[in-house]
Amino acid sequence: MNPRPDPRTDGPSSAPSGAPFQVPGWVPGVHPAWLPPSAMRSVGRRRVQVHGDGPLVATVRAEVGQAQAHHGGAGDGPPDLVLALSPAEPPDAFAVSRAAGVTTVAAGDGAGLLYGLFHVARLGEAAFGEPFPPRAHRPAYERRMVQHWDNVDVHPVMGQVERGYAGGSLFWDDGALRADLTRAAAYARLLASVGINAVSVNNVNVHATEALLLTDRLGDVATLAEVFRPYGIRVHLSVSFAAPARDLGTADPLDPRVAAWWALATDRVYEAVPDFGGYVVKADSEGQPGPFAYGRSHADGANVLAAAIAPHGGVVHWRAFVYNHRQDWRDRGTDRARAAHDHFAPLDGQFLDNVVLQVKHGPIDFQAREPVSPVIAAMPGTRVAVELQVTQEYTGQQRHVCHLGPMWSEVLGFAPWGADGPAVAGIADGLTGVSNAGDDPFWTGHPLAQANLYAFGRLAWDPHLDPVGVLDEWIDLTFAPDTTADPGLLRGTLHAVMDDSWRTYERYTAPLGIGFMVRPGHHYGPDVDGYEYTPWGTYHFADRDGVGVDRSTATGTGFAGQYPPPWSRVYGSPRECPDELLLFFHHVPYGHVLHDGTTVIQHIYDTHFAGAEEVARMRRLWSRLPAGLVDPAVAERVAERLDEQLRSAREWRDQINTYFHRKSGVPDAHGRRIH
Ligand code: GCV
Numbered sequence: 001m002n003p004r005p006d007p008r009t010d011g012p013s014s015a016p017s018g019a020p021f022q023v024p025g026w027v028p029g030v031h032p033a034w035l036p037p038s039a040m041r042s043v044g045r046r047r048v049q050v051h052g053d054g055p056l057v058a059t060v061r062a063e064v065g066q067a068q069a070h071h072g073g074a075g076d077g078p079p080d081l082v083l084a085l086s087p088a089e090p091p092d093a094f095a096v097s098r099a100a101g102v103t104t105v106a107a108g109d110g111a112g113l114l115y116g117l118f119h120v121a122r123l124g125e126a127a128f129g130e131p132f133p134p135r136a137h138r139p140a141y142e143r144r145m146v147q148h149w150d151n152v153d154v155h156p157v158m159g160q161v162e163r164g165y166a167g168g169s170l171f172w173d174d175g176a177l178r179a180d181l182t183r184a185a186a187y188a189r190l191l192a193s194v195g196i197n198a199v200s201v202n203n204v205n206v207h208a209t210e211a212l213l214l215t216d217r218l219g220d221v222a223t224l225a226e227v228f229r230p231y232g233i234r235v236h237l238s239v240s241f242a243a244p245a246r247d248l249g250t251a252d253p254l255d256p257r258v259a260a261w262w263a264l265a266t267d268r269v270y271e272a273v274p275d276f277g278g279y280v281v282k283a284d285s286e287g288q289p290g291p292f293a294y295g296r297s298h299a300d301g302a303n304v305l306a307a308a309i310a311p312h313g314g315v316v317h318w319r320a321f322v323y324n325h326r327q328d329w330r331d332r333g334t335d336r337a338r339a340a341h342d343h344f345a346p347l348d349g350q351f352l353d354n355v356v357l358q359v360k361h362g363p364i365d366f367q368a369r370e371p372v373s374p375v376i377a378a379m380p381g382t383r384v385a386v387e388l389q390v391t392q393e394y395t396g397q398q399r400h401v402c403h404l405g406p407m408w409s410e411v412l413g414f415a416p417w418g419a420d421g422p423a424v425a426g427i428a429d430g431l432t433g434v435s436n437a438g439d440d441p442f443w444t445g446h447p448l449a450q451a452n453l454y455a456f457g458r459l460a461w462d463p464h465l466d467p468v469g470v471l472d473e474w475i476d477l478t479f480a481p482d483t484t485a486d487p488g489l490l491r492g493t494l495h496a497v498m499d500d501s502w503r504t505y506e507r508y509t510a511p512l513g514i515g516f517m518v519r520p521g522h523h524y525g526p527d528v529d530g531y532e533y534t535p536w537g538t539y540h541f542a543d544r545d546g547v548g549v550d551r552s553t554a555t556g557t558g559f560a561g562q563y564p565p566p567w568s569r570v571y572g573s574p575r576e577c578p579d580e581l582l583l584f585f586h587h588v589p590y591g592h593v594l595h596d597g598t599t600v601i602q603h604i605y606d607t608h609f610a611g612a613e614e615v616a617r618m619r620r621l622w623s624r625l626p627a628g629l630v631d632p633a634v635a636e637r638v639a640e641r642l643d644e645q646l647r648s649a650r651e652w653r654d655q656i657n658t659y660f661h662r663k664s665g666v667p668d669a670h671g672r673r674i675h
Helices: 037-044 055-071 110-128 182-193 208-214 218-231 256-272 298-312 336-347 405-413 447-461 467-479 487-498 501-508 567-572 579-585 600-623 632-664
Strands: 048-051 081-085 094-099 102-107 132-137 143-147 150-155 159-161 198-200 234-238 278-281 315-319 355-360 383-389 430-434
Touching: 037 055, 037 110, 048 055, 055 081, 055 110, 055 218, 081 110, 094 110, 102 110, 110 132, 110 182, 110 467, 143 234, 143 315, 143 383, 143 447, 150 208, 182 218, 182 447, 208 218, 208 234, 218 234, 218 256, 256 298, 278 298, 298 315, 298 336, 298 355, 336 355, 383 405, 405 447, 405 467, 405 501, 430 447, 447 467, 447 487, 447 632, 467 487, 487 600, 501 600, 501 632, 567 579, 579 600, 600 632
Parallel strands: 048 081, 081 102, 143 198, 143 430, 198 234, 234 278, 278 315, 315 355, 355 383, 383 430
Antiparallel strands: 094 102, 094 132, 150 159
């Protein structure tokens, strides 16, 4: 072993006062999520040596010290575990091996050492059993990012956290930075334990107060950066494209004064936060300002910020969520699904290297079922990050169990050019996830929604991981089943409730990929026609004969043609289109026969009855867990939420079934009760 200095040693210290770094403690009354004391037991029971210097190595030492203090360590003698820096490994990466009774983590830098430590924690006792040769662990992406839609001020409609279902913000409280950032520090630790290394701390909708973070309130950003730094997480900021207009009266990206404004503002950011990560920008989207106001392209817009931040090593996450949110519902030719590709594909190759085009996984807006966005395959000359929504805006708002790992895995495994070509996981340059965490005592409102944040981090590290295996990791860390009276029952119940919950949610909500049908504004619960005659571009076009949007090239909006073959052909044909996306791509009669032999209308009835029944089963399984098998507070919160999920699933079932029964006049083949 040949330890080398931590490359981040020259960066800002994690303990400016010179005091040794303290691991954030467990906060009284707050659930420890997947890092309860038991999660570090296998490490804390052993003799451990940590070699190397630097802020993140100091964090590793503090983590080991805390684990040993909790679990008794193992006294003097040769080490059981050696954690050391090694020039053989690249940054962020580590290799683990076991030989002659010693488990060794060799890491490329302090961050890699930290990830290696948490990897050993995940392995538990298995890290200290039979010998094994070095196994290399390298993140798939350089940047693994969570983004917060947190407002600094409480927004009159969206509140403290836009689309937040877990209480208030971990960072902001009614206009101010929280005085007590203990939860934010514990959050940093949770994120780092799954490999996250970037966080944006304010909403992409940048309102007046939030705009000041870039200029007048940089001190707040610096304070947050201090909280995240000991866990190797860089802070990013959502900024308004119009920011220079306050001083210059213009934000035209080709105006040299605007370029100079961004350069100066960015220099000041880096004076305050030397390891600042970069900007996130929502431009020309849902009312946010952007380059279109000046007749400029989104490449012009992104590049002016990118040029300003490039000398500092920062990046610009530029969102591709650009569409007309004021369209006329009577106009069948305008298709929101097409918009991102129409705007961005022609700009491929025009973005500076440090621009990351951030593309939502589907072409509409985080629905429970959408095809993968065609933009991801259309930008070979552009860095693309896939944006996932961990917060469950359209998937039950953390009142419903909807475990999203399997959905994200499908997205990441989609091969735009067919099975012989690369998959999304290999095309993307990074993953970003909209966080589902807040100051709720369970972090995520629904305790089981913690698993979504966990799965996001793990898939951002390795998009090929099996989501069921990831769920097992989360169960082991969070519930320590082996220390309970009935490990099999606990694990089995969690899998039975969670594994298929995304598909269950899909069954009782909008059918066959049509999406939306939610109540306008807050987006919770069913309202089939809620968005049908609005300007938002999210329509189902149901009439007495049929339902769905014709997005074929032959007769529809042409969206299917934005995919390369074979998908342009497959999606373009009602015969070949996968059932689950049929109504996304085609308007078909209710009697249209699906690949499984049922008609569309019967499928709607069957899935809605089945989905609601499945939720009733989930509720029953949970209620059968004997008292004491899980923390009573968790058991009770989950039970409450399952009650609401069941009520809501029945509401969805009845509204959807009744709506389509009344429209079509077709009875249910099984004569079940439809209202
Ligand atoms: C932050 C959806 C949400 C908005 C969100 C927007 C976005 O439209 O409903 O709350 O705004 O997506 O991703 O920018």
